[in-house]
Amino acid sequence: MNFSVLGSLEVTDDKGGQLELGGVKQRAILGYLVLNANKVVPTSRILQAMWDGEPPPTARKMVQNAVSGIRRLLAGHHDLAPALQTRPPGYQLRVATGTIDLFRFRSLVREGREAITAGAAEQGAEQLREALSLWRGRALADLVETGICWSELAAIEDERLSALEDRLDAELACGRHREITPELEVLTATEPLRERLCVQFMLALYRSGRQADALTVYRRTRGALIDGLGLEPGRGLQELHQRILEHDATIQVPVLASH
Template identity: 80%
Template structure:
């Protein structure tokens, strides 16, 4: 049995998609998957499902959803895994092999990719981080988000994705693939105009591609977005990169490496 939260909530058994029930049951399953192997208090579930204002029948609704999830878990035919949803005061615990959940595989691959970077192997880092990022099929728990779910955990997971993406782009730059990633960075910086690390990477990729004027234009665009949106000047790292580009600093040029 495999569980997916990096996109719409999905559960598959031997490649077949299982029926997950109504929106409340899907939401409680999604919340338990985000908190895999942790004891989640019923009060915490109530707050997540009804934003702190549950109806009188809320606890019964949670119990019914838990029963539905347990029935769904009985369809597991993988002898190597045995996911179980236990009643564990003060709430419930989803006992599960985290390798069956795409979010936790993503996190493992990101850790391994960052370790490869630390160990001076950007090619391996780029490979691992790419593998992790390809697990994403859309926004985390996209089907729940569409119905108005806005848990703080989901914003944090999205930030994990962006940070991993930035780590991959750093690895690609270290491999000399600045020309290859320039189109991707153009789209990303348009989507996230105030994310300074992406701007830094885009400026560096452009400069290393012989596009100094374009790199400086990106700096001006990002500065305007930060000043207009947050009332802040770019950070020191971005300002220093701009100055180095103006000075044609050889330290920010690297030779193209083999793929």
């Protein structure tokens, strides 16, 4: 049995058949337990996650009914089926983390970062590309559409963006600045306040011989930061801007990556 949360919530059996997960509350509780796989999740946390504000008087019973439904769903598949157990003060979904795309993503990201730290940028970039390919859209996109807005989902999205930025750094180290420029153009438009993406875009443009465009990106990002957050760009972004103005040789294509 495999669980997918990097996109709409999906559960498939070992033959690839997709399971019917029931109504919104049951799907949401299952999704929340999958995000917290192998941890005891207190019932109080589940109630807070499922209801914005004061839960209705029947909330605990609704959670119990949903848990019973999830147990029936899981019990119908005996191929290394995960178990949803009652563990005071709540519930624990015991499952092999390798069957959850989120945990496979995290494992690949960790391996990619270790490779980059060891000086194997090409290998690291490949592993990070594989990790990011597991995403099919926003995490638990179908539940988000129903109004769910968990802090866990924002944290997971930040994990995705951080992995993406690490991959782009590795691509730059491999001399693929021209290849990633179109991707960075889109990313900096959708995430205008993420300074690391701006740094990467400016570097990619500068190394492609587009100094004026790199400086335009800086002005645009500075304006967005001032308008959106009331802040000047951070030191790293300001220093890169100055180095581009000075044609600093240290920001040219790395020697090992140049062709």
